[in-house]
Amino acid sequence: MRLIHTANDLRAALAGQTGTAFVPTMGNLHPGHVSLVELARQYGQPVVASIFVNPLQFGVGEDFERYPRTLAADCEKLATAGCDLVFAPDVTEIYPVPQTFTVQPPDDLASDLCGAFRPGHFSGVATVVLKLLNLVQPRVAVFGKKDFQQLLVIRQLVRQFNLPVEIVAGDTLREADGLAMSSRNGYLGPSERIEAARLQGALAVIVAAVRAGERDFEALCSTASRHLKMAGWRVDYVALRDAATLQSPTPDSARLVVLGAAWLGSTRLIDNIDFALGNLA
Numbered sequence: 001m002r003l004i005h006t007a008n009d010l011r012a013a014l015a016g017q018t019g020t021a022f023v024p025t026m027g028n029l030h031p032g033h034v035s036l037v038e039l040a041r042q043y044g045q046p047v048v049a050s051i052f053v054n055p056l057q058f059g060v061g062e063d064f065e066r067y068p069r070t071l072a073a074d075c076e077k078l079a080t081a082g083c084d085l086v087f088a089p090d091v092t093e094i095y096p097v098p099q100t101f102t103v104q105p106p107d108d109l110a111s112d113l114c115g116a117f118r119p120g121h122f123s124g125v126a127t128v129v130l131k132l133l134n135l136v137q138p139r140v141a142v143f144g145k146k147d148f149q150q151l152l153v154i155r156q157l158v159r160q161f162n163l164p165v166e167i168v169a170g171d172t173l174r175e176a177d178g179l180a181m182s183s184r185n186g187y188l189g190p191s192e193r194i195e196a197a198r199l200q201g202a203l204a205v206i207v208a209a210v211r212a213g214e215r216d217f218e219a220l221c222s223t224a225s226r227h228l229k230m231a232g233w234r235v236d237y238v239a240l241r242d243a244a245t246l247q248s249p250t251p252d253s254a255r256l257v258v259l260g261a262a263w264l265g266s267t268r269l270i271d272n273i274d275f276a277l278g279n280l281a
Contacts, residue, residue: 001079003086007135010087014136019044022138022165024129027051027088028068029077032173032181036142037081039170043140046084050132055091056099056124068186087136094131103127105153109246113149114261114270117236122153129154133165141165146172146180148257148272152246172272174200180271187267195231196269199260202228203273206240206258210277217249224260234263243274253277 004010014020021044023036040047051074058064071088078086103126109115110122133141143151155167173181177197188196202224209220221238228235242249243257257274 001075001083001086003075003088005088005090006093007089010085010135013085014046014048017046018139019046020136020138020140021045021047022133022136022141023047023049023083024132024141024143025049025051025074026053026067026183027074028070028183028186029074030173030181030183030185032144032146032170034077034081035173036144036170037078037083039168040140040142041082043142043166043168044138047082048085048087048136048138049078049083050136051086051088052094052128052132054094054124054128056095056102056127057121058124059118059120062118063184063187068183094128099127103130103157105156109149109156110153112246113237113239113259115149117261122150125150126153126157130157130161133158133163138165140168142168142170144170144172145274146182146271148243148259148274149246178204180269182269184267184269188264192264192267196264198228198231198233199262199269199271200273202238203258203260203271206238207273207275210240210256210258211275221258228260228262232264236261236263236268238262 004013021040023040025033037047037049053067055064075086102123105122105126115122143154151169158165158167178200179197206220206224217240221240225235225238238260240256240258242253243255249256255276257272259272261270
C-alpha cells in the first residue's frame with residue numbers, strides 16, 4: 001500500500017486508471033470505515049482512501065482542533081482491509097489559496113436537520129468532496145449511511161454536476177449494544193458510553209411503531225425526544241422523513257428514515273435507521 005501526500009503524486013499514481021474505487025475519510029478509523037474499504041473492493045480497483053480532516057465543515061466552537069489524527073494506525077487498518085493507496089494531504093494541499101468558490105447545497109436539504117444546527121457544514125462537505133472526486137477521479141465512491149443527510153447531499157452533488165462517478169452506500173456498523181460506530185465515540189466517558197446506546201434504541205422504537213401502524217409521526221418523534229431529555233441528553237432533533245428526499249413522508253413514500261442528533265455531555269452523536277414500508281395511506 002502506498003501513502004501519498006500531494007495532489008501531483010496522487011495524479012501520477014492513478015494515471016491511466018479507469019476503475020478506481022474511492023473511500024474518503026477524516027481518519028481515526030474504526031471497523032465501520034474498514035467495512036467501506038472492503039465494500040469498495042467489490043466495485044473497483046485500485047482502492048483509494050483519503051484521510052483529511054476538513055476545516056471547511058467545522059463550525060466555530062466545534063472539534064476541529066481536537067479531532068484525533070491517527071495516521072499510522074489508520075494506515076495499518078487500511079492495508080489490512082486491502083486498500084491500495086492512501087491520500088493524506090495537509091490543509092494547504094487541499095486549500096492552497098483561500099477557498100472563495102464553494103458548493104452551496106439547496107436549503108431544503110442542507111439547512112434542515114443537522115444543517116440547522118451546523119450552519120455551513122454541508123457546504124464544507126460538498127466543497128471538499130467535489131475537490132477529492134476531481135483529484136481521484138474514481139469510477140465509484142463509497143460513503144457510509146450513518147451520515148445519512150451527508151449521503152443525500154453527495155448524491156445530489158454528483159447528479160447535478162454530471163460527475164462520472166457511482167455513489168455506493170455502506171451500511172452502518174454497530175457495537176454489540178446497538179451504538180453506531182463513530183470516531184467521536186472515543187470522546188465518551190465510561191458512563192456515557194453505556195448510556196449512548198439509548199439513541200439507537202429511541203429510533204428503533206419509532207420504527208417499530210410505524211411498522212405496527214402508527215401514523216402520528218410528530219408525536220412519535222416528540223415522545224422519543226422527551227425520553228432522551230429525561231435521561232440527560234440535549235436533543236437537537238428526532239425526525240422521521242422520506243428516505244429518498246429527506247422531506248416529510250407522503251402517502252407514496254415507500255422507504256422512510258428516522259434520524260436523531262443529540263448531545264451526551266460534550267459529545268454530539270447522530271444516528272438513523274432507514275426502512276422499507278408499504279404505502280402509508
